[in-house]
Amino acid sequence: MHAITNSGWVEVVTGSMFSGKTEELLRRVRRAEIAGQSVAAFSPALDDRFGSATIGSHAGQQIEATVVDQEEPEPAMHDALNGEDVVAIDEANFFSGALVDACEALAADGRRVIVSGTDQTFRGEPFHPLPDLMAVAEYVDKYQAICTQCGEPASRNQRLIEGEPAHYDDPTVMVGAEESYEARCRSCHVVRRD
Ligand SMILES: [Zn+2]
Structure with missing residues (x-):
């Protein structure tokens, strides 16, 4: 699916709720791990709960994730990273626009960045920051x-x-x-x- 490259990139997995976005994110993470690549996962601090969390799909798969501040995710991501090849971020729609800058920086650093989130509000309007992420991403898949x-x-x-x-x-x-x-x-x- 992806070209062999030495530079990083951003890929967005989006669509409505119940479209299997998180399951697809986890599938990509698992495939990278099978290839021996290291993965760091992040999720937003809903209800101000920090620490670790699990990213789980309706299908029952799950991985451990570091919880980061939705408004300013970059400092905590920076602290948690330790040379991982791949970064996975779930529930991107709960983050501020600062997530776009964070993803751009991670990709510029040579990482593969996989971001999952819904692209529409319940009103059927664009759900930021997904539209911005989709614009700067190399790859977008909408389910x-x-x-x-x-x-x-x-x-x-x-x-x-x-x-x-x-x-x-x-x-x-x-x-x-x-x-x-x-x-x-x-x-x-x-x-x-x-
Ligand atoms: Zn219908």
């Missing part, structure tokens, strides 16, 4: 899930609050509300605007 409503390829994240489609103006975090997500196609994706 589809299957629409829960009609069975066609799904590229959108349907947000449901108490079982009903979320409103465009709903805050990202709704305290006390029962919310869930499902993959839907363009036709079946609903964002309330009333």
Whole structure:
């Protein structure tokens, strides 16, 4: 798939939720490890929990990851790195734009950087920093899930609050509300605007 090269590069694995992004990230990591390459993995500090975490797919595979600050990931990444050939970053959509600079620096350093994250908000709009990462990346793969409503390829994240489609103006975090997500196609994706 990739040319043999001495320089680093950035590859983005994106798509909607339930499209198998994390599973694909883990597949690429495992394949590199089989070839004897060393891998460092990072994930965002959701809920301000630092330390180590696991990147796990719905299929049950997992790897250990270092948790880094979403706003300023570079210092902690720098501290954790010890000559690894490959860097894997999951849930990239939770990071600030500083992740783009961090990935560029890692690739400039000769590393293969694999970044996974969803590229659309529940509103169906670009979810930064994924669009920026996709622009500077050498390789981009966008995966589809299957629409829960009609069975066609799904590229959108349907947000449901108490079982009903979320409103465009709903805050990202709704305290006390029962919310869930499902993959839907363009036709079946609903964002309330009333
Ligand atoms: Zn559909």
